[in-house]
Amino acid sequence: MDTLPPLSALPSGGRLTVDLSALVGNWRTIRSRVGAAEAAAVVKGDAYGIGLEPAARALHAAGCRTFFVALPRGGVRLRAVLPDAVIYVLNGFFDGAGPVYTAARLRPVLGSRAEVDAWLAETGGSGEPAAIHVDTGMNRLGLTRDEAVAVAADAGLLARLRPALVMSHLACADAPGHPLTAEQIRRFTEVRALFPGVPGSLSNSAGVDLGPEVHHDLVRPGIALYGARWAADRPPLEPVATLEGRLIQVNEVPAGAAVGYGAAFRAERPSRIGIVSVGYADGYLRRAGASDAGPGASAAIGGMRVPLAGRVSMDMLAVDLTDAPAELCRRGGWVELFGRTVPVDEVAGHAGTIGWELLTGIGDRYERRYVGG
Numbered sequence: 001m002d003t004l005p006p007l008s009a010l011p012s013g014g015r016l017t018v019d020l021s022a023l024v025g026n027w028r029t030i031r032s033r034v035g036a037a038e039a040a041a042v043v044k045g046d047a048y049g050i051g052l053e054p055a056a057r058a059l060h061a062a063g064c065r066t067f068f069v070a071l072p073r074g075g076v077r078l079r080a081v082l083p084d085a086v087i088y089v090l091n092g093f094f095d096g097a098g099p100v101y102t103a104a105r106l107r108p109v110l111g112s113r114a115e116v117d118a119w120l121a122e123t124g125g126s127g128e129p130a131a132i133h134v135d136t137g138m139n140r141l142g143l144t145r146d147e148a149v150a151v152a153a154d155a156g157l158l159a160r161l162r163p164a165l166v167m168s169h170l171a172c173a174d175a176p177g178h179p180l181t182a183e184q185i186r187r188f189t190e191v192r193a194l195f196p197g198v199p200g201s202l203s204n205s206a207g208v209d210l211g212p213e214v215h216h217d218l219v220r221p222g223i224a225l226y227g228a229r230w231a232a233d234r235p236p237l238e239p240v241a242t243l244e245g246r247l248i249q250v251n252e253v254p255a256g257a258a259v260g261y262g263a264a265f266r267a268e269r270p271s272r273i274g275i276v277s278v279g280y281a282d283g284y285l286r287r288a289g290a291s292d293a294g295p296g297a298s299a300a301i302g303g304m305r306v307p308l309a310g311r312v313s314m315d316m317l318a319v320d321l322t323d324a325p326a327e328l329c330r331r332g333g334w335v336e337l338f339g340r341t342v343p344v345d346e347v348a349g350h351a352g353t354i355g356w357e358l359l360t361g362i363g364d365r366y367e368r369r370y371v372g373g
C-alpha cells in the first residue's frame with residue numbers, strides 16, 4: 001500500500017485554476033476606491049472556495065493586514081501562514097475556546113452582551129482586543145443599540161475589553177437605493193460615536209460603492225475580491241476562479257435521443273454530446289441543468305460557449321458540443337464550467353442562486369492550480 005500516491009496526485013474530474021494576481025489586483029482596486037480607509041479581506045468559506053492559505057498569503061504579500069474568517073478553525077489555519085496579521089472571527093466567541101483564541105491571537109467579533117461577558121470571563125480581559133458588532137437593522141448578529149450604550153458607559157468593562165473595532169453589517173447594500181441601507185448608515189454613525197477613538201467598519205463589497213460615509217476606517221470586502229458580482233447593476237472585477245471539467249466520453253447521438261436522467265432533454269438534431277466528470281457532488285448545482293422546457297447554463301470549450309444538455313448528475317454533466325471545433329471535443333479534453341468565458345454569476349443565475357453560494361460550494365475534489373501572485 002505504501003506505493004500508492006497521495007490522493008492529491010490521483011486523477012480528478014475537474015480542475016480549479018486560481019489567478020492570484022487577479023485576486024491581488026481586485027484587492028488593490030478596492031483599496032484605490034476607499035481613500036484613507038484600510039482595505040481588509042474577508043476570507044471565510046475557505047476564501048470563498050478558492051483556498052484560504054494561498055489567497056491569504058497573496059493578499060498579505062500585497063499589503064493586506066487584516067483578515068476576517070467565520071470560525072476559530074479558519075483563524076488557526078490562517079495564523080499558521082500569517083504570523084503577524086490581524087485576524088477577526090466573524091461568528092464571534094465560542095465558549096471554551098478561550099485558550100485557542102489566545103494562542104492563535106484571534107480577535108472575536110463580539111455580537112451579543114452574553115458573548116462579551118463569556119469572552120471576558122474566559123480570557124480575564126488579558127486576551128486579544130476584540131471587535132464589537134452592533135446590530136443596525138439586519139437582526140442577525142450584533143448588540144442592540146441599548147446594549148452598546150451600556151457597554152460604552154461601563155469604563156471598567158471597556159478597560160478589560162479594549163475594543164479594537166466597532167462594526168456593523170449592511171443587509172441590502174447590493175440593492176441600490178434600498179431604504180434600510182440609509183437607515184443602517186445613520187444608525188451606525190450614531191453608535192460609533194459612543195466609542196470615541198475606536199476604528200469603525202460597516203462596508204462589505206457593495207458598501208465600497210457607497211462612498212466615504214460608509215467606508216469609515218476599514219472596509220470588509222469579500223465577494224468583490226474573488227471576481228464575482230456584488231450587485232446586479234455593477235460589473236464584477238477580474239475573474240479569479242476558473243473551474244474546468246474533464247471530458248471522459250464524447251458520444252454522437254441521433255436526433256430525438258434523450259440525454260441524462262429523466263430523459264428530460266432530447267437532442268433536436270444529430271448531436272455530439274460530451275460527458276464531463278463534474279457534477280452536483282462537486283458543487284456544480286443540479287438546477288443549472290437543461291431540459292426540453294428550457295436551456296440550462298452554458299459551459300465553454302476553447303473559449304467558445306456550449307450549452308448544457310440534460311440534468312446534472314451527481315458526478316457528471318453533459319454538454320452539447322455539436323457546434324464546437326471537433327479537434328477539441330475528445331476524451332481527456334477540458335470544458336470550462338465557469339471562468340473567463342462563462343461568468344460564475346451567470347451559472348449561479350441559472351441555478352437560482354448567487355455567486356457566493358456557487359463559489360463556496362465547490363468543495364475539494366478538484367485538482368487546484370494557483371497561478372500568478
Ligand SMILES: *Cc1c(COP(=O)(O)O)cnc(C)c1O
Pocket residue numbers: 042044090168169203204205206220221222223224230
Ligand atoms: C461575509 C461578510 C462580509 C463580506 O461580504 P461580501 O458581500 O462578500 O463582500 C463582510 N462583513 C461581514 C460581517 C460578513 O459576514
